[in-house]
Amino acid sequence: MLTLQKPHRHVETVIHSEVLIDCRIxxxxxxxxxxxxxxxxxxxxxxxxxxIGPSGCGKSTVLRCMNRMNDLxxxxxxxxxxxxxxxxxxxxxxxxxxxxxxxxxxxxxxNPFAMSIYKNVAFGLKLNRVKDDIPGRVxxxxxxxxxxxxxxxxxxxxxxALSGGQQQRLCIARAxxxxxxxxxxxxxxxxxxxxxxxxxxxxMLQLKERYTIVIVTHNLHQAQRIADKTAFMYVDxxxxxxxxxxxxxxxxxxxxxxPQQEYTLQYLRGEFS
Amino acid sequence: MPTPAQSPHVSQSNSxxxxxxxxxxxxxxxTFEVSVVSPPxxxxxxxxxxxxxxxxxxxxxxxxxxxxxxxxxxxxAFPAIQEYGLSFVTQSTWxxxxxxxxxxxxxxxxxSSSLLALAxxxxxxxxxxxxxxxxxxxxxxxxxxxxxxELLAAIPSVVYGLWGIYIVIPTxxxxxxxxxxxxxxxxxxSTPLSGPGLLPASLVLSIMILPTIAAVSRDAISAxxxxxxxxxxxxxxxxxxxxPGVVLRTASSGIFGAMVLGLGRALxxxxxxxxxxxxxxxxxxxxxxxxxxxxxxxxxxxxxxxxVEEQALMFAALILLAITLGVNMIGTVIIDRTTxxxxxxxx
Numbered sequence: 001m002l003t004l005q006k007p008h009r010h011v012e013t014v015i016h017s018e019v020l021i022d023c024r025i026x027x028x029x030x031x032x033x034x035x036x037x038x039x040x041x042x043x044x045x046x047x048x049x050x051x052i053g054p055s056g057c058g059k060s061t062v063l064r065c066m067n068r069m070n071d072l073x074x075x076x077x078x079x080x081x082x083x084x085x086x087x088x089x090x091x092x093x094x095x096x097x098x099x100x101x102x103x104x105x106x107x108x109x110x111n112p113f114a115m116s117i118y119k120n121v122a123f124g125l126k127l128n129r130v131k132d133d134i135p136g137r138v139x140x141x142x143x144x145x146x147x148x149x150x151x152x153x154x155x156x157x158x159x160x161a162l163s164g165g166q167q168q169r170l171c172i173a174r175a176x177x178x179x180x181x182x183x184x185x186x187x188x189x190x191x192x193x194x195x196x197x198x199x200x201x202x203x204m205l206q207l208k209e210r211y212t213i214v215i216v217t218h219n220l221h222q223a224q225r226i227a228d229k230t231a232f233m234y235v236d237x238x239x240x241x242x243x244x245x246x247x248x249x250x251x252x253x254x255x256x257x258x259p260q261q262e263y264t265l266q267y268l269r270g271e272f273s
Numbered sequence: 274m275p276t277p278a279q280s281p282h283v284s285q286s287n288s289x290x291x292x293x294x295x296x297x298x299x300x301x302x303x304t305f306e307v308s309v310v311s312p313p314x315x316x317x318x319x320x321x322x323x324x325x326x327x328x329x330x331x332x333x334x335x336x337x338x339x340x341x342x343x344x345x346x347x348x349x350a351f352p353a354i355q356e357y358g359l360s361f362v363t364q365s366t367w368x369x370x371x372x373x374x375x376x377x378x379x380x381x382x383x384x385s386s387s388l389l390a391l392a393x394x395x396x397x398x399x400x401x402x403x404x405x406x407x408x409x410x411x412x413x414x415x416x417x418x419x420x421x422x423e424l425l426a427a428i429p430s431v432v433y434g435l436w437g438i439y440i441v442i443p444t445x446x447x448x449x450x451x452x453x454x455x456x457x458x459x460x461x462x463s464t465p466l467s468g469p470g471l472l473p474a475s476l477v478l479s480i481m482i483l484p485t486i487a488a489v490s491r492d493a494i495s496a497x498x499x500x501x502x503x504x505x506x507x508x509x510x511x512x513x514x515x516x517p518g519v520v521l522r523t524a525s526s527g528i529f530g531a532m533v534l535g536l537g538r539a540l541x542x543x544x545x546x547x548x549x550x551x552x553x554x555x556x557x558x559x560x561x562x563x564x565x566x567x568x569x570x571x572x573x574x575x576x577x578x579x580x581v582e583e584q585a586l587m588f589a590a591l592i593l594l595a596i597t598l599g600v601n602m603i604g605t606v607i608i609d610r611t612t613x614x615x616x617x618x619x620x
Contacts, residue, residue, distance in 0.1 A: 072506060074408075074411075099509075104507065105508075107503060107507070109500050114501075114522060114615040123518070127510050128509070158615065171504070
């Protein structure tokens with residue numbers, strides 16, 4: 001079983017290149033459809049890891065495996081293991097709910113609940129039965145999400161009245177309020193304008209101090225701007241199917257400037273999409 | 274490193290080249306340079322105008338229809354309104370021989386049986402709606418159950434009445450007797466169940482409005498965006514934290530709408546109630562005592578009513594109409610408020 005103890009408020013030392021999530025997916029199916037094959041990579045603690053690749057190559061699917069969100073999809077099946085801090089999160093004895101409490105998620109579309117800004121952020125705290133200083137924790141999370149100054153006077157008003165960029169930062173605040181160890185972000189900027197996107201990117205670079213971030217992005221420049229490591233996935237269309245696989249995984253600088261694989265090179269040159 | 278069967282890059286650019294060589298661009302076919310756009314034809318315009326006109330006419334016809342009904346009933350009821358005035362709704366005699374008419378027990382019975390039925394049906398209806406939408410069943414079983422619940426709506430009212438008389442009353446009688454004997458000091462259980470009464474009527478009524486409430490709630494709940502459920506699951510919520518915390522909350526205005534529809538149907542339901550409520554003019558808090566409703570009063574007394582009683586019945590019909598309209602208006606206001614509270618006034 002995963003430990004259910006509350007995460008530490010402060011990560012004291014960030015040990016570089018320590019593996020936090022070890023992902024070994026041999027095959028992944030939705031019903032009869034094989035969506036992913038051969039995706040082995042390690043997410044390192046305290047770094048931003050980006051997934052890039054064409055639409056439909058399974059970047060989001062791999063991301064959603066890391067906190068067992070795919071369990072909500074009918075017919076989902078996985079061959080392989082994903083180890084989080086040494087424990088296989090797909091082991092039968094593991095509760096997916098506990099996994100998701102340690103590994104938070106931010107989605108493509110901002111999805112605040114139809115309740116007040118304050119209650120949105122406090123939602124996760126309530127789930128984890130946090131009792132002490134909820135207002136303080138809510139404020140702290142909103143500050144770290146760079147939203148506090150904009151909403152401090154209207155915490156009781158509906159979250160749906162915020163702009164798209166503000167809603168997405170609220171969703172980040174909601175996700176980090178419980179201090180998860182990992183933040184999975186599934187194309188968090190694709191519904192936002194360039195200014196809001198830039199703010200979220202700055203935010204991610206700040207959050208990296210305390211959280212390990214895994215992001216899926218369509219934007220190659222975004223990956224270059226923020227990611228320490230980048231994984232390139234491509235889709236295998238042989239056998240009249242569409243199966244995504246990992247092509248290359250390396251330090252961002254190295255992947256963009258000295259790709260080792262022909263597919264990576266072609267994709268980065270924009271020769272196919 | 275796996276190698277796919279083809280290189281998409283090469284094949285794509287090849288096909289582009291061959292396209293160019295086969296069919297050169299518009300320069301060689303000058304007819305294409307002339308624009309082919311044209312304004313909507315006279316027929317298009319006439320059809321649009323005609324449809325709009327018809328829509329206006331029918332919309333106004335609905336309003337005219339409601340006004341005509343109100344005028345007719347009001348006209349027939351007018352002598353009774355003059356005669357009895359406010360005492361019609363504050364007293365409880367219905368005596369055709371002495372021309373004494375008033376409907377307080379019927380108003381009480383209408384409201385209490387409907388609200389009781391609404392409470393029971395909402396509880397089970399929302400439960401069914403959750404069961405049918407939140408991945409408890411496989412999609413196929415979900416469809417089968419949905420069809421079965423919708424079939425409940427197709428059973429005629431008189432069949433429900435018979436079922437109430439032959440099944441429901443005998444089934445609840447031992448429970449009612451026990452409750453009366455042991456907890457008779459509580460006003461709700463203060464009389465014995467002699468047969469027809471408020472509780473059996475409400476129980477049958479709740480089953481009659483259950484399909485409406487379950488179906489409309491089901492639609493409201495399945496309209497909750499999946500993104501919101503994912504957001505809650507992604508934070509580590511269990512299913513029983515997601516359902517009340519996010520799903521029901523977001524669907525609440527739709528569920529209120531379901532309740533208003535159900536209550537509207539319960540208030541006007543006649544046949545089954547006339548068979549089950551006991552048709553007794555008394556105001557009692559007891560769930561087991563016989564009672565009466567406005568609709569049942571109308572159904573039972575119209576066939577043999579004289580001129581004066583008929584006027585009184587028209588007055589009663591007017592009151593039933595007012596209650597139904599009032600309930601619907603309050604319901605609309607509640608739904609509006611809920612929607613506004615949830616969306617922060619953005620939509």
